[in-house]
Amino acid sequence: MNQLIKVQENEQGEQRVSARELHKGLGIRERFSLWFERYEDMYVNGVDYEGVGLPTPYRKGSSKVQIIQDYLLSVDMAKHIAMMTKTDKGNQIRDYFIQVEKEHKALLNDPRIQMAMGLQSAQPMLDQKDKIIEEMKPKAVFADAVNTSKQSILVGDLAKLISQNGVKIGQNRLFAYLRDNGYLHKSGSQYNRPTQRYIDQGLFEVKESSHTNPDGSTRLTFTTKVTGKGQQYFVNKFLTNNDQMKIS
Structure with a gap:
């Protein structure tokens, strides 16, 4: 499956999507901060999304960086936002997230993966x-x-x-x-x-x-x-x- 938008995992194994990458992927022309403001009150901060700082070069090729505001979204929130755009691109990205979730769940249900995750999480506790x-x-x-x-x-x-x-x-x-x-x-x-x-x-x-x-x-x-x-x-x-x- 082609990767339309990167889906990453946090330390708890939960899938998260960059709001800025979603904004870009949907082809939204409205300024990012104004676009995201419309969704803040619709979802729960700390549950559906969390604010993060994103290091970004001042300009292409520059060694100086600035920290800009980004948000890590749950896949459910990202799917809903994509669907609410009511565009072909939005529907395509929503279907992509649904497929990513299916593959992630199938992977977690693999007994070999479950065993490896169990051993990995148990080792620090066994040591102490x-x-x-x-x-x-x-x-x-x-x-x-x-x-x-x-x-x-x-x-x-x-x-x-x-x-x-x-x-x-x-x-x-x-x-x-x-x-x-x-x-x-x-x-x-x-x-x-x-x-x-x-x-x-x-x-x-x-x-x-x-x-x-x-x-x-x-x-x-x-x-x-x-x-x-x-x-x-x-x-x-x-x-x-x-x-x-x-x-x-």
Whole structure:
């Protein structure tokens, strides 16, 4: 299959596409920054795309480089953008991405590849197994305890849980982290409510309450709560992935 646009893999083995290469491949004449702005609010930053710096020569043959803005897109996002152009080129590129995905899945399902990937990922752990076991003991015990919880808690209570286990974070900073990383809505009537993606994954639920106003009318309030599964997810994420380093 001819390579129309390069599809690369990140460290997690996820396929990614350069937004600038897609912009060029689609033959878009509009300036790149204006073109991409139309899609930013349609997708989740950190899930569907992430910003990266792209070193580029000032001019052809120059030894000086400048860093320009680029974005790495999920293949799903790249397919949707290509389809939305409603051009023959867009349809061709969309079909190309579908084929790339099929070949990638077929490759991952090859038992020889699975064995090689398993050995590769396991080797560093085998080399440091004793150290890893000791480091993970308290984290595993705590995560298991959280997992048995059937009670959903407030985001502020989750911040306390995380802080009690060595990662200092308050309610406001945790809310900001959840918004910035696509777990909660950033604005509008859904502000601070969980996005549907993570409700479907069972990390959050929304409690609806009705209140009677002094004039006799009724108003509804909505409270974001973290499920037992969500508590385990976020505690593990902060303890094992050092996500506290990404909090502003």
